[in-house]
Amino acid sequence: MREETAATGGLLFGTGPNGIFRRTVPKPEEHGERRMLRVLGLPQLTMIGVGAIIGAGIFSLAGAVARDVAGPAVLVSFLIAGAASLCAAFAYAEFAGMVPRAGSSYTYAAAVLGEVVGWVIGWDLLLEYTAIVATVSIGMSGYAGFLLESVGIHLPVWMLGAPGTGEGHRVDLIAMLICLGVAWLLNRGTKTSARVDVVLTVVKIAVVLLVVVVGLSKVDPGNLTPFAPFGWGGAVTGAATVFFAVFGYDALSTAAEESVEARKLLPKAMMLSLAISMVLYVGACIVLTGMVRYDQVDPSSGFSSAFATVGMSGVGVVIAVGAVLGIVTVSFSFMMGASRLWYALSRDGLMPKWFGELHPVRRVPHRATWILGIVSAALAGLLPVQEAAELTNIGVLFAFVLVCSAVVVLRYRKPDLPRGFRCPGMPVVPVLGVLFSAWLMSFLAAGTWLRFAGWLVVGLLVYALYSYRNTRRVMPGGSVDLASLDDPVR
Numbered sequence: 094m095r096e097e098t099a100a101t102g103g104l105l106f107g108t109g110p111n112g113i114f115r116r117t118v119p120k121p122e123e124h125g126e127r128r129m130l131r132v133l134g135l136p137q138l139t140m141i142g143v144g145a146i147i148g149a150g151i152f153s154l155a156g157a158v159a160r161d162v163a164g165p166a167v168l169v170s171f172l173i174a175g176a177a178s179l180c181a182a183f184a185y186a187e188f189a190g191m192v193p194r195a196g197s198s199y200t201y202a203a204a205v206l207g208e209v210v211g212w213v214i215g216w217d218l219l220l221e222y223t224a225i226v227a228t229v230s231i232g233m234s235g236y237a238g239f240l241l242e243s244v245g246i247h248l249p250v251w252m253l254g255a256p257g258t259g260e261g262h263r264v265d266l267i268a269m270l271i272c273l274g275v276a277w278l279l280n281r282g283t284k285t286s287a288r289v290d291v292v293l294t295v296v297k298i299a300v301v302l303l304v305v306v307v308g309l310s311k312v313d314p315g316n317l318t319p320f321a322p323f324g325w326g327g328a329v330t331g332a333a334t335v336f337f338a339v340f341g342y343d344a345l346s347t348a349a350e351e352s353v354e355a356r357k358l359l360p361k362a363m364m365l366s367l368a369i370s371m372v373l374y375v376g377a378c379i380v381l382t383g384m385v386r387y388d389q390v391d392p393s394s395g396f397s398s399a400f401a402t403v404g405m406s407g408v409g410v411v412i413a414v415g416a417v418l419g420i421v422t423v424s425f426s427f428m429m430g431a432s433r434l435w436y437a438l439s440r441d442g443l444m445p446k447w448f449g450e451l452h453p454v455r456r457v458p459h460r461a462t463w464i465l466g467i468v469s470a471a472l473a474g475l476l477p478v479q480e481a482a483e484l485t486n487i488g489v490l491f492a493f494v495l496v497c498s499a500v501v502v503l504r505y506r507k508p509d510l511p512r513g514f515r516c517p518g519m520p521v522v523p524v525l526g527v528l529f530s531a532w533l534m535s536f537l538a539a540g541t542w543l544r545f546a547g548w549l550v551v552g553l554l555v556y557a558l559y560s561y562r563n564t565r566r567v568m569p570g571g572s573v574d575l576a577s578l579d580d581p582v583r
Contacts, residue, residue, distance in 0.1 A: 109571040113561065114207030116572040117441065118200070133352045135362060137287050141429075142366025144294040144422030145341025147301065151377050152232055152416040154335055154482060156395025163331035164322040165382040168375065170331030171339070175371045177332075177533060178339040180526030181493040182367050183516040184500040185342060186360035190513025191503075198492045199434060203441075204573070205499040205506075212560060214492050215438050216552035217545075221488030222431035223465055226272055226424045227472035228481040231255075233420040234267040234473075235393030240413040243406070258477050268473035275424040276466025279432065282455035290425050297419025298373070300412055304396055305376035311403045312383030322387065333536040334479065336486045338374075340493075341426055342366055360514035392478075428465055435461035442567030443560040483541045490530040491545075497526035 108115050133141070159167040188201040199218065203211025238253060254262035278289060321328055342363035352358055381390065384399045391398035397416070400409035436458040439449025452459040472481060501520045503510070516522055 108207065110565065110569065112207075112571070113209040115570075116204055116206075117208050117211070117564075117568055118204045118573050133287060134354075135358045137291060138352060138358055138362035139365045139369075140291045140294045140422075141287070141426050142342050142362050143298065143369055144290055144419075145426030145430075146339060146366055146370040147294075147297060147341075147373060147419070147423070151301070151338060151374055152236065152396065152420060154228075154232060154338065154478065155378060155381060156390045157392035157479060158331040158334055159378075159382050159387045159395075160390045160392055162323060162334065163327045164319065164387040165317045166321040166323075166325070166328040167331055167335075167382060167387075168378040169321075169325075169328040170335050171371075171374045171378055173329060173332035174336045174339045174533070175367075175374070177336070177493075177526065177529030179367065180522050180529060181340070181497055182342055182363055183518075184493075184497045184523045184526060186363045186514045187500050187504075187512055187516040188496065189359035189363065190357075191510060198496045200437060202495050202499055205503045206495065208564065209556065210495060212438075212443055212556050213549060213552060214495055215434060215443065216555070217488045217549065218434055218492055219431060219438075220548050221485050221492075222427045222434065223469045224472060224481050224485040224488075225427040226275070226431070226465070226469040227268070227476065228478060228485055229420050229423040229427075230268040230271040230275075230469070230473040231265055231476075231478040231481060232393075233271055233417055233424075234265050236397060236413045236416040236420070237267050239394040239397050240410065240417060243410050243413070255475050255477050264474045266474065269470040271421070271424060272428075272470035272473050273466050275421060275428050276462050278421075278425065279429055279462050280452070280455065280457060280459050282452075282457060290422050293418050293425075294422045296415055297422060298369075300415025300419060301373045301377055303408070303415070304380055304412060305373070307405070307408055308380030308384055308396075308400070309376075311400075311405070312380060314383070316383050316386050329533075330536045333486060333533040334482055336490065336533055339367070339370065340489055341370070341423070357513055424469075428462065428469065431465050432458045432462040435465070440567075442564035443556070445559075445563075483537055484544060487534060487537050487541050487545045488548075490534045493530040494527050497523040497530070 104112055106112060106114060155167055155171075158170060159165065163170050185198070185201075199211050199215030201211075202214045234254075238248065241248060248267075250259075250261035251263040252266035253259065254265050256262060256264075258265075323330075377396075381395055381399060385402055389402075394413065394416075397409035397413040400406065400412060435444065436449040436451075438444045439446050439458075439461075448461050448464070449458055450460060451457060476484075500516055500523050504516075504519055
């Protein structure tokens with residue numbers, strides 16, 4: 094059923110067939126090679142979420158933020174970021190319980206705010222997810238270098254970091270190889286790669302617990318003073334930088350069409366993964382800045398270097414091994430999210446179908462995955478970690494603003510729609526999500542805003558020259574009847 098009227102049907106800015114604000118919800122592919130396999134249950138979904146959340150944000154970026162931006166108040170940075178993320182997580186969970194389709198916030202926004210808004214978010218997140226893969230691979234590279242040096246292997250200086258990150262650095266070759274390796278793993282198939290992801294995530298959680306349990310006995314309260322040497326503004330700026338470390342559930346929601354019961358399981362997995370991760374983050378931040386003074390933290394291998402400083406180099410090596418293995422799961426989750434998002438955009442006609450084609454045997458978007466692996470490898474090899482992180486954060490915060498706004502709009506537009514999960518505290522919680530996200534965006538550098546604006550301009554040109562016409566060929570008609578969202582979907 095379509096909500097079309099003569100008044101809106103032909104308007105460019107309307108919701109009819111020719112309107113850029115028509116609301117679209119694609120039908121799932123039920124047969125043939127265009128359908129992905131439903132193999133993910135609650136444990137796998139939760140582990141994908143935890144795998145996406147816990148990674149370079151704590152193993153590497155926490156050290157850089159503590160040393161240069163927030164000091165011991167990096168703990169507050171994570172708590173602020175976590176509070177903002179929780180508000181958005183409630184909104185994501187409500188949508189995941191109603192619109193269990195691949196595409197995450199792109200799909201949600203297109204269903205409620207209109208096609209062009211969904212496209213802007215989708216285009217934005219393609220860049221941000223790719224930048225996240227690059228960011229965490231850079232973080233993993235630092236621990237890999239620490240590990241190699243501990244066994245007497247010294248790599249040439251030119252391959253140890255991006256230009257400007259150290260004397261003689263030309264490219265971060267280890268980070269590039271990590272990106273390409275993750276692309277290869279994802280192309281083995283969802284079931285196989287998810288099993289590997291679960292194992293590595295369990296290893297990563299064990300390593301973080303080791304850091305917290307053993308490290309608490311080595312905490313010197315004197316190192317925590319002054320707690321906020323850069324002022325509380327530094328803690329907030331730090332929150333804007335580490336934000337990408339607390340929103341892994343966004344990538345998780347892109348796997349909706351590979352979940353056995355997406356409507357029920359996705360909201361649960363989102364809440365569980367965020368809760369587990371925040372508990373581990375708090376403990377790890379206390380240990381990092383309590384063992385070593387904030388201005389002596391090694392930004393590339395913070396925890397391993399900290400344990401080596403207090404005479405526990407053996408533990409430091411174990412942490413480096415766990416960090417290298419564990420951070421793979423973050424790259425895995427976000428590259429998986431980016432490839433499923435690209436699949437959704439291609440399926441809906443907003444991008445050429447060629448990019449979203451599934452492998453005939455493994456049923457994964459193999460072309461998109463390899464392209465993402467190559468692009469993320471280039472970013473990882475040439476960008477410093479903080480620049481890559483800020484590029485990531487502005488796009489995700491922007492998506493959070495739109496998703497939190499959309500959940501309010503839909504709750505009041507269609508209050509009786511069946512929902513597998515209902516965002517609590519409506520409309521206060523999602524409005525807080527909007528305000529938190531906008532506030533954190535204001536602390537990002539002007540250069541980050543310019544790069545973000547440039548990417549969006551390119552995206553709007555692609556929409557005007559290709560996507561607008563092609564998507565009407567693939568999905569003709571005006572806005573969907575939002576009541577159709579209650580159709581039973583597994």
